[in-house]
Amino acid sequence: MPSAPPTIGDFSILPVSIPPLPSFPRNAVHYLYVRRNAPKMPTAADARSLFVTNVPVDSTEAHLRALFASLVGAGRFESAAFEDERKYAHSQSQSPIDAAQPAHAARLLKAHGKKRKREDEEAERAREEAAARLPSIWTRPLRRSGSTAVVLLADEKSVEQVLKAIGKANKTKKYPTWGGDNLPGGRAPPLGSLWLKSHNRLSFPDKKTLQASVDAFSALFARREQEAAEIAKRLRNEPDEDGFVTVTRGGRAAPASRNEAEEARRKMVEKQEKKKEELTNFYRFQLRERKKEEQAELLKRFDDDRKKLAAMRVKRGKFVPEA
Amino acid sequence: MDSAPAKRRKLDHTQDGADAALESAASTGISRSRAFVLEADELLDSVRLDYAVALDGADDLLHRIKGAVEGIKARDPLPVADAAAKLEKKHKITVPFPDPRPRENSNYKVAFAKPAQFNVVGSYVSKTMIKSQKRHAVDMLIVLPEEILQEKDYLDLRYFYKRAYYLAVVASALRKEFGSEAHLSFENLNGNPLCPVLNIQPKGPKEDNKALLDYRIRIIPCAPDGFFPKTKLHLGATLVRKGGDVATNAAVVEPTPFYNSTLVAESSFLPYLKVLKQAEKRCAAFKNACILGRIWLQQRGFGGDVAQGGFGHFEWAVLLALLLQGGESKGHAALSASLSATQLFKALVQFLSVTNFAEKPCVFGPGDAHLEAHLESGPVLYDSARQLNIAFKMGLWSASSLHQHAKWTRSLLANSTADQFNPTFIMKTDVLSHSFDLVARLNHPDGAAKGASSDFQGQTWNLGSKVYRVLNRALRDKEMGERARLIHIQIPASPSWSLADKPKTTGKAPLEIGILFDPANMSRTVDRGPSAGASAEEKEECEKFRRFWGDKAELRRFEGDAIRETLLWTSTTSFDLCEEILRYILGLHLRVGHLHDEIIVYGNSLPALLSLKPADTALFNAAKKALGTFERDIRALDDLPLRVRQIAPVCPELRLASVKPPVLGPSRSAPQPFECVISFEASGKWPESLAAIQRTKIAFLLMIGSLLEASKPGEIKALVGLEDARFETENLAFLDVLYESGPAFRLRIHSDLEEVLLERQVKDKTAEQYLRQRATTMLATFRRLYTNLPLHNQYISTCATRFPALAPTIRLVKHWFNAHKLSYHFTDEFIELAVLNVFLSPYPWDAPSSPSTGFTRTLLFLAHWDWRSEPLIVDTGGDMPAADQASIATRLEAWRKIDPNMNHTVLFAATVQEPSGVAWTTHDGQAKPSKVVATRMTALAKSASRLIREAGVELNCKRLFVPALAEYDVLIHLNSKVAKSALKTYASIDPADEADAATESVGRSKFKNLDERTGQDPLPLARHPADLLLAQLSAAYDGPLVFFRGSADDNTIGAIWNPQIQRRAFRINLPASYKPAVAGQKRAKDEAEDGEQDELVEVNREAILAEIARIGGDLVEKIDVKGA
Secondary structure (H helix, E strand, O other), rough: OOOOEEEEEOOOOOOEEEEEOOEEEOOOOEEEEEOOOOOOOOHHHHEEEEEEEEOOOOOOHHHHHHHHHHOOOOOOEEEEEHHHHHHHHHOOOOOOOHHHHOOHHHHHHHHHOOOOOOHHHHHHHHHHHHHHHHOOOOOOOOOOOOOOEEEEEEOOHHHHHHHHHHHHHHOOOOOOOOOHHHHOOOOOOOOOOHHHHHHHHHHHHOOHHHHHHHHHHHHHHHHHHHHHHHHHHHHHOOOOOOOOOOOOOOOOOOOOOOHHHHHHHHHHHHHHHHHHHHHHHHHHHHHHHHHHHHHHHHHEEEEEEHHHHHHHHHOOOOOOOOO | OOOOHHHHHHHHHHHHHHHHHHHHHHHOOOOOHHHHHHHHHHHHHEEEOOOHOOOOOOOHHHHHHHHHOOOOOOOOOOEEEHHHHHHHHHHHOOOOOOOOOOOOOOOOOOEEEOOEEEEOOOOHHEEEEEOOOOOOEEEEEEEEEEEEEEOOHHHHHHHHHHHHHHHHHHHHHHHHHHHEEEEEEEHHHHOOOOEEEEEEEEOOOOOOOOOOOOOEEEEEEEEOOOOOOHHOOOOOOOOOOOOOOOOOOOOOOOOOOOOHHHHHHHHOHHHHHHHHHHHHHHHOHHHHHHHHHHHHHHHHHOEEEEEHHHHHHHHHHHHHHHHHHHHOOOOEEEEOOOOOHHHHHHHHHHHHHHHOOOOOOOOOOOHHHHHHHHHOOOEEEEEEEOOOHHHHHOOHHHHHHHHHHHHHHHHHOOOOOOHHHHHHOOOOOOHHHHHEEEEEEOOOOOOOOOOOOOOOOOOHHHHHHHHHHHHHHHHHOOOOOOOEEEEEEEEOOOOOEHHHHOOOOOOOOOOEEEEEOOHHHHHHHHHEEEEOOHHHHHHHHHHHEEEEEEEEOEEEHHHHEEEEEEEEEEOOHHHHHHHHHHHHHHHHHHHOOOOOOHHHEEEOOOHHHHHHHHHHHHHHHHHHHHHHHHHHHHOOOOOOOOEEEEEEEHHHHHOOOOOOOOOOOOOOOOOOEEEEEEEEEOOOOOOOOOHHHHHHHHHHHHHHHHHHHHOOOOEEEEEEEEOOOOOOOOOOEEEEEEHHHHHHHEEEEEEEEHHHHHHHHHHOOOOHHHHHHHHHHHHHHHHHHOOOOOOOOHHHHHHHHHHHOOOHHHHHHHHHHHHHOHHHHOOOOHHHHHHHHHOOOOOOOOOOOOHHHHHHHHHHHHOOOOOOOEEEOOOOOOOOHHHHHHHHHHHHHHHHHHOOOOOOOOOOEEEOOOOOOOOOEOOOOOOOOHHHHHHHHHHHHHHHHHHHHHHHHOHHHHHHHOOOOHHHEEEEEEHHHHHHHHHOOOOOOOHHHHHHHHHHHOOHHHHHHHOOOOOEEEOOOOHHHHHHHHHHHHHHOOOOEEEEEOOOOOOEEEEEEEOOOOOOOOOOOOOOOEEOOHHHHHHHHHHHHHHOOOOOEOOOHHHHHHHHHHHHHHHHHHEEOOOO
C-alpha cells in the first residue's frame, strides 16, 4: 500500500482499514476527509464540530462513535448529522407538521403569523410531530456514496486531539478499523437479508399505530386550518402598515372553492370558443386566408420531407436494399 | 396604415414562386405518398449501375464471342449418339442433354451451321440492372439456323437434343478462344432442366478496378421466331409421346404443359424483346418501374429461377408492358403511359394483389376456355398474342405467395401513417424464420416422386408440387376453416456444372416447407368435415373426405343432431397440431415421414424454452376472474363514504403479459399481490393539501381493509403497507388484500384532486425551482400510475385477445430482456409496446401468428429502430390521425434539440393515450433506460438478428439467451438460499430473533407445533428483497456503477464502472467514494510548481465493493471482479 498524503486541500485524510468479508476477501482502505466545520451560516456548535466527507455508505452514528473512540478514546463523541438528514431537516415537506399546513394557510402565516419561539411551544411541536409521523420502515438508512456528515464532539479540545490523532495514524500507518469488532454489538442493526426482512416487516405496521398517527395528523391539520381561517378573518378588516387591506377568501358570500372557480373559468373559455367558432368561415376573406394557409402548410410539409430525405442521405446505407 | 394597393400587389407577386413549388409538390403525387416518391427516387439513384464503368469490356467480349461462334465450321448431320461421342472424345465436352438422354440407337441427326442471328437481350440492353443484384448476367442469344431444324422437332425432346448439341459445339469453340481468360460452365436457364446455357465468367484482373462488376455472360441458344407451329404447342398438348421406359408408359396421354411452354418461350425471346422495347419507348417511366419491381421481388426472394418462384424481373417487365398495352376488358390499356415510376409500381402491386394466377387464369387478349383446366398443373398468366403462359415456371405455391406479398404491400401502401418505404424496398423478407411459423425440412428418399408427372420440371419440383397439393388440401380447407394462410415450398436451386461433367441435378437436397398459421384456426383440435346425410351428393362428399384423410376420419354426432365426418387431433398447441397433421397427411399420401429424420420440423424451440403452455391462458384468466370477485366484494361494501367508480388492474399478470403465469391458489410462500388502482366518484371532500390527501388515503385504506375483513370474516385478510416514500406529499400507503383461497391484491387510491394540486404546483411560477421540479416528477409518477397504466392494461388485454400470439410473444421478449440483464432498466410497459408495435404495424408481413415469428420480428424491429431520430408510435386503436403522429415526431425533435446528449430522454414511445412519449421511458425524471443501456439493447438485438438470419432454421435458440457475463466489470452473486429465505417474513416475529433461533439452537424449532411460525401466513412482500437491495445499491451508487439484472430470480447482478467518473480534482461533494490518487499526486506536485493546486483523487473501487459486501451481508455470496 503506497503511502497516501496526509492532507488534501484543507482536509486531513483519515484512512480507515476495512476488514475483509467472506464474500469479498480483500483488505480495503477507505478514506475519510476531515476538517473543522465552517458552514456558510455559522452556528454556536461550530467550534466543537468536525466536517467529514466521503463517509461510507453504511455509516451510522454508532460507527462514527466507535471510530472516534478508537482515535481519541471514549467520551469525546457527542453526535453525528449526516448529509441526507440535514437536508431533510431543511426541506419543509418532510416534517409532517409542516406538511399538515394547508397551502393557503402557510402563505398567510408566513406573511402575518406570529413567530413562535417560546420553548414550551417548541417542545409541544416536537411532541405533535412525533405523534403524526408515520412509523419508519427501515432499521437503518444507507448514505449516498461520497456524502458528508458533521460530527459534534464534546468540546473544542477534542477537535484538536482528533486532528492530531489523524496525523499520527497517518504516520504510524496504524489505521483505525471500520465496524467489525470495534463496534459494540447490537448498536447498529445488521444489514444483509435481515435488514431487508425487517424492512418488509416494518412496511406493514400495526393498524392501531397507523390509525393513531393518521388521527394525530388529522387533528393537527384541522387545527391548522382553523387557525388559518381565523387569521384570514382577522386580516379581512386589518390594514397592514401601508394601509392596505389584504383581500382574503371568505367574504360575505360563502368561500368559493378553487375547484369551482376553475370550473367557471373553463365554462367561460368554452363559451368564448363557441362564439369564435360561429364566426369562422363567415366572411370570404376568412375562407381565402384559410386556403392560403393550407397551401403554405402543404409546401412546408413538402419541404420537410425533402429535408428529412437529405438527413437520411447523410446517414448512409439507408437507401441500399438489404442483402 | 399605408397599405397601398401597389404594395399588396407586390406581395402577391412573390407568391408566384411559391405557386410553382406548389405545382411541383402536387405533381409528385398527393400529399401522403410524397415522402414515398422522394425516397423511391433516391433509391433509384443509389442502385443504378454506371454501365460504362461497371460493365466495362462487356461489349468487346460479346464481339469476340460473336466472332468466335461465326468462325465455327459447319458440321454435317450425324446421328445424335455418334455426334455426342465424337465431341466428348475430341473436346472433352459432355453434351448437356436433358433428362432422359437420347437413346443410343436413336437415328435423328444433329448438325451445326452458322447461327441465324445473334442478339443481346435482357436487363443488360434495357439498362435495368441494379447494384444489389445477386449475379449480374449479360444474356446473348444465338438463334439456331433453320436448316438444322425440322418442324417435327417439337416432339419428344428432339429440339432440345439438337439445342444441347449446338451449345456444346459453341462451348468447345469458345473454350478454345478464351483459354484461361474466362471460366466456362453449363447451367440451366432459370433452373429449367430442358434448357442448358453456357456461362462465361471473365477472369479479369478485378483488383485494380473496384467499380467493375463480377458479371458473366450467358450464351442462350434459341429457336427462330415462329418456327414451330404454335397451335400445336398449346398447353393441353401431349408432345412427349414415346415413353422411353415402362414407368412413363402410363403417362402417355398426359399433357406436358411445362415442356410446351418452354418450347414456346424458346422461340419468343425476340418477340418479347420487341414488346419491352416498345413499352420503353412509349412510357418514360417504364425502366424505373422495372427497377423498383426488381428490388421489390428480390427483397421477397422472388426471381426468374424455378427455385425462386419463377417470377422475376423479366416476368414483371412483361406483365407491366402488357398492362400498358391492353389488359382492360375492351382491349384498352389498363395503365396510362404517362404514369410515374412509383405509380406504375403501385399499380402493378395492386394488380398482383387482386389477381391470383393460381386460382383464376389471367389472360391478355382473347381468352381461351381450356385455360381454366390448366390450373390443375400450375398458375396461368397467358399472353394470347404470343401464346405463352408467362407463369409457366411458377408453382401454385409461388403464385399464391406472390399474391400474398402483393396484398401485404398494398395494405402497407394504403396506410398513410406507416413508414412505407423501408418495408417495401429495404427490408429483406425471405428469411424463413421471420416469415413462417413452422418450417419443415423434407429429406425425400429416392423415388418419392417417381412417376408423379411426365412433365419436365425435375424430380424435386414434382415432389414439391405434390406436397403442396396435399398440404393445401389438408390445411387450407375452406369448409373447415383455413388453418394456414400461406404454404411455401422452397426448392433447392439447380447448380452449374463444368463442361466435362454430366448435367447436375438438384439431387437429394432437402425440400423446405414453410407454413404461416392462421392463429384463430390452427389451434382447432376437432375438424368438422361434411355432414353424413342420405343424399348422393353428401355421400360423395363424405367419400371424398374419407379418401383424403384415411383412417383418421370418423363419424361423430354434434349438437343439433348433425352427424359429421370428423377429425380428432391429439396435440394442444397450434404448432404441435400443425406438425401432427403434416406428418400424418404426408405419410398417408406420399409415404414419407414415417422415419423421424425424413421430416424435421423447426420453429418451436423458442416457446419450448419458456415452456409456454396453453394452460397458462387459463391461469391468466383465473387471475382476471379473481379480480372480478375482488371488485364485487369492494362494491358490496355499503359503508364507504364515496361510491367506487372503478377498480383498474395495473400489473402485467392481469394483462397476460408476465413472464411467469400468475400463481393462484393457496401456497406456502409469501403472496404476490396483483396491483390495482381504485378510483371513486368525484368529491369535494378531499382536503386541499397534498400531504393531507395522502393521509386521508391511509385512513381510507384502513377503513376499506377493516370493512372487507368484517364483510367476509376468515376469508379475507387486509394489511396496510407503507411505501418507501421520501416526501409526505407522495403516495404513502397501499392496501394488501389477501384471500384465504390464494389471490392477493394491492390497492392504491386515486384522488383527482391530487392531480389538480400537482398541476397547480408545476405551473406556480412563484415557487422555487426545485419544488416545481419535484412537482413535475411527482405529477409524471401520478399520471403513470393512475391514468396511463390502467389504459395500458386495457389495450394490451384487448390486443391480446385480438392477436393470440401477442401474449406469448411479449413473454418471450421479456424473457430475452431478462436473460441479457436488461430488464432492470426497462419498464414492462415499454417492452410490451415494442412488441405490440410489431403486431400493429407488421409490414412487410402480416401480424405475427406465432410467438416465434413475433419474437424474431421484434428483435428485428429493435435492431433496426433508430431511436435517436425516430419515435416509436404505437397506434393502439388503429385510428390515430396523421397530424397527431406528426406532432409526436415534432416533440421528439424538440427533445433532441433541448437535450442533444440524451441525458433525460432517450427512448420515445408514444401511443394515442399517452402522446407525451416518455411515460414508460423515464422514471423519477431520469431516462430509463439511459443512453448506454439503450445502445446495448440495440447492439444485442442486432447480433441476435444476425444470428437468426445466418443460422437459419437450424438455429439453437438457447444461443439467443446466453448472457455475456464476461462483459461486466463486477459480478455480484447472490446466495440463492438466503434470497429465498428472505422472501418470507412474519408479522409477529422479529427477523433478528428468527435468525437467532436458527443459529443458536434447534431447540425451539425442534417441535413443529411449538414453532411460532407454524400456522402463520407470511406477510406479503412490499417489494422483492433482491429488487430492494438493487434499488438501494443504485440509489447509493448512482454515479460510479451501472447495475444490470434480469428477473426477480436472477441471482447474478452485473455492474459496470461508469467511464465518465474517473480521476478528478478533489472537492467536497464527490459523486462516489474516492481515494487520493497516488500516481496523480506526483503530477499534481508538478502542477503545483506551475502555480496550480490541483489535488487529484480516483474512485476507491475496492472500498466501494467492500461496502457492497457489507450491505449485502449474508445475501451476497461472492463478488467477482473482472480480471482478478
